[in-house]
Amino acid sequence: MNRSLSHGLEVLLLFDAARPAFTVLEIADRLHFSQSKTYRLVRTLVHYGLLETQNGSGRYSLGMNALxxxxxxxxxxxxxxIALPFMKELSRLTKETVLLTxxxxxxxxxxxxxxxxxxxxxxxxxPGARLPLHAGASSKVLLAFLPETEWDTILSREGLPRFTPHTITRRNVLKAQLKEVRSLGYAFSDQEVDRDVRAVAAPILNSRGELLAGLTVAGPAYRIHKKRVQSLGRLVRHYAARIARQIEEPVDRRRRGTRVRNSFPPQKGA
Known part of the structure; x- marks a missing residue:
């Protein structure tokens, strides 16, 4: 890691609720940096809005960009x-594992x-595990609803590693599938990351159409058969939309009624 960047991050990590402000001298003493070096680091962090001065007192606190x-x-x-109660309900309806990514x-x-x-x-x-964005419904649904201009950048950095014989490793094929995901409103994967596993995922979008997260139903391939995919796609889209509405609902209304109602009865084959 770049040493200056590393030292700048060390400065930021000093701040917490118990100690929200420091002088340059206090930062230098805590981190065993010279005062001149500490001053340069602090000045850079102030420039980027990560630190700010406290009314000319000589003390610095976290800035608006840090917030x-x-x-x-x-x-x-x-x-x-917010999503967890909806996920539990969706899992009960489908009898499958539900993921939030x-x-x-x-x-x-x-x-x-x-x-x-x-x-x-x-x-x-x-929870906490990470996967590339090109493989599996839970990943592809995220990539599909990122700005299309970002696709090549992400794929160039990460590549398209193969996990199973079903993993898509050709960029043009993947891009065509991502466009189809956008059109359908949900993604489907057939054993792309793990053998004998299929999944259906929908995006959780805010009112501006921006991606917040992805909601996925995953299970054994013999249960998520292809005749079931379309009905699962509709169901997951419905629950993703419900989560999105709940996220954007004013906090006071959310506190008055957090119980999830099953407003979407299970469909035959779902």
Whole structure:
């Protein structure tokens, strides 16, 4: 890692609720940096809005850009908290494992999982685990709903590694499938990451059409047969939309009624 960047991050990580402000001298003493070096680091962090001065007192606290980044990180945890009751209901309806995923860098990360109660079930993608964005419905649905201009950048950095004989490793084939995912509103994968596993996923989008997360139903290939995919796609899209509405609902209304109602009865074959 670049040494200046590393030292700048060390400065930021000093700040917490117990100690929200420091002088340059205090930072230098804590990190065993020279005062001149610490001043340069602090000045750079102020320039990027990550630190700010406290009314000319000589003390520095976290700036608005640090707050913005913190809120973005917090949003992912909020999404998982809000989504969990819907995920449990969807798992009961489908009798399959339900996943909540999000984009982290150039990867898909699992934020939450509700396992099927069936004795044979999907249980491999655990919370905190990461996967490339090109393989599996839970990943592809995220990539599909990112701006198309980002596809090549992500795929160039990460490549298209093969996990099974079913993994898509040709960029033109993947792009065509991503466009189809956008058109359908859901993604389907057939044993692309793990043998004998199929999955259906839909995006969770805000009111501006921006990607928040992905919602996935995954299970053994013999249960998620191809005749079931379309009805599962509709069901997962419905629950993704319900989660999105709940996320954007004012907090006071959300507190008054957090119980999830089953407004979408299970369809035959779903």
């Amino acid at each position: 913005r980044l913190g809120l973005l990180a917090q949003q992912k945890f909020n999404v998982a908290i 999000s984009v982290q860098g150039n990867k898909a990360i699992c934020l939450e999982r509700v396992e099927s109660e069936e004795p044979i079930r999907y249980s491999l993608f655990t």
